[in-house]
Amino acid sequence: MTLSISVDEALDPGLTSFLKTARSVVVLTGAGVSAESGVPTFRDAQQGFWARHDPMQLATPDGFARDPGLVWDWYQWRRKLIAETSPNAGHRAIAELAGQLPGLVVITQNVDGFHQLAGSRHVLELHGNIQRSICSRTRRDIPASWLDAHPDRSPVPSPHHPQGLARPDVVWFGESLDEKLLGAAFAAAQACDLVIVAGTSGVVHPAASIPAVAVEHGARMIEVNPVQTELSRLADWRLVGPSATWLPRLVESLSK
Numbered sequence: 001m002t003l004s005i006s007v008d009e010a011l012d013p014g015l016t017s018f019l020k021t022a023r024s025v026v027v028l029t030g031a032g033v034s035a036e037s038g039v040p041t042f043r044d045a046q047q048g049f050w051a052r053h054d055p056m057q058l059a060t061p062d063g064f065a066r067d068p069g070l071v072w073d074w075y076q077w078r079r080k081l082i083a084e085t086s087p088n089a090g091h092r093a094i095a096e097l098a099g100q101l102p103g104l105v106v107i108t109q110n111v112d113g114f115h116q117l118a119g120s121r122h123v124l125e126l127h128g129n130i131q132r133s134i135c136s137r138t139r140r141d142i143p144a145s146w147l148d149a150h151p152d153r154s155p156v157p158s159p160h161h162p163q164g165l166a167r168p169d170v171v172w173f174g175e176s177l178d179e180k181l182l183g184a185a186f187a188a189a190q191a192c193d194l195v196i197v198a199g200t201s202g203v204v205h206p207a208a209s210i211p212a213v214a215v216e217h218g219a220r221m222i223e224v225n226p227v228q229t230e231l232s233r234l235a236d237w238r239l240v241g242p243s244a245t246w247l248p249r250l251v252e253s254l255s256k
């Protein structure tokens with residue numbers, strides 16, 4: 001059974017005592033965790049990227065092949081937005097939790113690098129990192145100095161292949177996730193006794209399968225989200241509200 005708790009209610013003592021005794025914790029995050037930093041989510045009806053842009057045009061290999069300049073410009077705009085914003089109290093709370101719960105693994109679908117900036121060390125970036133660029137043909141890294149040397153080009157040619165173009169090192173729909181990272185994520189899910197799922201709609205696979213794998217292997221689950229999601233039915237506790245409010249409250253509860 002799921003216990004839902006709203007921000008004006010006290011934390012369930014059962015949750016707090018479970019958190020204190022948890023030996024192995026996985027935190028799965030999505031775009032909602034960065035929303036309070038000012039980075040839009042994908043699927044929120046008003047502000048989400050997909051409310052204004054077609055994901056098939058901007059986040060697929062076919063979309064990039066059709067109009068690489070459009071896709072490159074969109075990612076450059078997002079890079080700038082991310083560079084102008086910073087991690088929030090939710091990211092910092094996850095890093096603090098790891099200080100108190102050694103072995104905590106952060107699995108993120110986000111490409112903004114905010115968990116590392118906030119101090120988290122063990123972070124599996126399932127969908128890549130927007131700050132890195134690779135060659136569309138060879139997938140070799142392209143250094144920032146090469147991009148800086150082509151400031152007015154869009155798309156930017158690749159230094160590694162005559163027909164290659166620079167693209168962000170992120171995972172688009174229809175592309176496979178890095179096998180090693182995914183293996184490490186599922187291994188952590190199978191081994192954990194608590195999975196905290198924050199700020200994700202839980203619709204994009206294989207990331208969305210991680211909480212179910214953890215729960216099937218005996219873990220309990222806390223979901224942090226203002227709304228119900230595809231994953232809510234798996235949760236033991238639903239902390240209803242924003243992650244920058246709830247995650248610091250979880251950290252505080254450890255010292256009470």
Ligand code: BJW
Nearest residue numbers: 030031032041042043109173174199200201204205242243
């Ligand atoms: C707050 C908040 C606050 C708001 N506090 N919360 C199995 C079944 C069906 C389909 C598939 C399947 N397996 C694979 C597929 C196909 C596909 C897929 O999942 N499609 C579904 C959409 C139907 N998956 C793939 O193609 C993946 N590749 C793959 O599996 O390869 C093998 C294969 C290929 C083809 C067929 C079968 C197998 C790759 C997925 C790549 C996703 N890429 C993107 C873009 C990354 C780069 C970039 O950033 O530009 O990743 S799409 C986008 O969605 C991004 C996100 O990481 C991802 C997840 O979104 P997220 O983080 O959950 O954000 P939102 O917006 O959806 O939700 C935000 C949540 O926050 C909401 O719930 C809010 O309420 C909440 N929130 N404010 C806390 N303050």
